[in-house]
Amino acid sequence: MAAIAPIGLTKEILGTAMQKLNGSSSTGSDFGQHLKNALSQVASAQGAAGQLSEAFESGAEVDVAKVMMAREKSALAFEATLQIRNKVLSAYKDIVSMPV
Numbered sequence: 001m002a003a004i005a006p007i008g009l010t011k012e013i014l015g016t017a018m019q020k021l022n023g024s025s026s027t028g029s030d031f032g033q034h035l036k037n038a039l040s041q042v043a044s045a046q047g048a049a050g051q052l053s054e055a056f057e058s059g060a061e062v063d064v065a066k067v068m069m070a071r072e073k074s075a076l077a078f079e080a081t082l083q084i085r086n087k088v089l090s091a092y093k094d095i096v097s098m099p100v
Helices: 009-022 031-057 064-096
Strands: none
Touching: 031 064
16 A cells, blocks of 8 residues: 555545554544534535525625626535435445345
């Protein structure tokens, strides 16, 4: 595994995997916690987009570009969440249908 040159997020994932394989988990975070954090970020993006949209619709001076960017960011985050969910469900179905 030392021959792999990790970059960016891959470095973090590889480091966490190596800690788990070696039996030392100094971070204390698990998959559930990462999933919960990601979902809360998606929810906050949707909330921010909703607030900006309401402010724009009520006549407050809000830049239209900011509103559109927030809405697109929210939509993209939600779509990515749906795609991840679909992949996880597909993997689960594959595992369940495996012969024992």
